[in-house]
Amino acid sequence: MARVAVHEVIQRMPDLGAVRRVSRALAVLDLVLNEDPSTRYFQFDARWSETEEAALMRDGSGNEYSMVFSPDGAFAYGFDHESPMSPYANDHKLWPGLIDGVPEVFHSARDEKAFSDDGVPRATVCFWRTTRDTAWRCGPVENVEADGADWLFELVADGRPEAYLTFAEEYYEVALDLEPIRHVYALMPLTEYVVTVLNPQRQLSDLAEGIAEIGYPRS
Numbered sequence: 001m002a003r004v005a006v007h008e009v010i011q012r013m014p015d016l017g018a019v020r021r022v023s024r025a026l027a028v029l030d031l032v033l034n035e036d037p038s039t040r041y042f043q044f045d046a047r048w049s050e051t052e053e054a055a056l057m058r059d060g061s062g063n064e065y066s067m068v069f070s071p072d073g074a075f076a077y078g079f080d081h082e083s084p085m086s087p088y089a090n091d092h093k094l095w096p097g098l099i100d101g102v103p104e105v106f107h108s109a110r111d112e113k114a115f116s117d118d119g120v121p122r123a124t125v126c127f128w129r130t131t132r133d134t135a136w137r138c139g140p141v142e143n144v145e146a147d148g149a150d151w152l153f154e155l156v157a158d159g160r161p162e163a164y165l166t167f168a169e170e171y172y173e174v175a176l177d178l179e180p181i182r183h184v185y186a187l188m189p190l191t192e193y194v195v196t197v198l199n200p201q202r203q204l205s206d207l208a209e210g211i212a213e214i215g216y217p218r219s
Helices: 005-012 016-033 104-110 154-158 161-171 178-185 192-198 204-214
Strands: 042-045 053-058 064-070 073-079 125-130
Touching (some): 005 154, 016 042, 016 073, 016 161, 016 178, 042 204, 064 104, 073 104, 104 125, 178 192
Antiparallel strands (some): 042 053, 053 064, 064 073, 073 125
């Protein structure tokens, strides 16, 4: 039977530090480019809990992902609402094997109510990596054509500023320079120049609250 996309995606995912760094950068870039918090594609909450941070994606069409970073590693859910693996297409049940083998250190993230409806996670994708692991892992899911992992986690798995440039120019329908995106991907402190090159309608002072929530470095 077909192996779902998550098997291939977790082989391309960079290490924990890189995924966390890129996730933070994506949130900052969307903060600069999009003045409406309700329609931002990527978000990052450095205050998710006392010990956790969370990277969130919501595309406004019902698709989403959530990655929780903790001292133990990272745990991720993805949800493609059109996937045949959706709980809504399977009597409100998770696809067999999806969360099998999740380490105990990630059970709180696995069972997080914010990622669930009526106690069932909104998930067609699930993977994780502990600080002791040498690779990302997932459950023994199979027998389906598409779980959405390939496009849901495309920018995180790619890890290059060029990938975000391509995404943002299409999504926001603007022409962007690569250099300020590289600046943000390197987690270098934002400057007025970087902000205004990306979005002439934004000023650095507009972003203080969002930068603090994301936990992005300040100058």
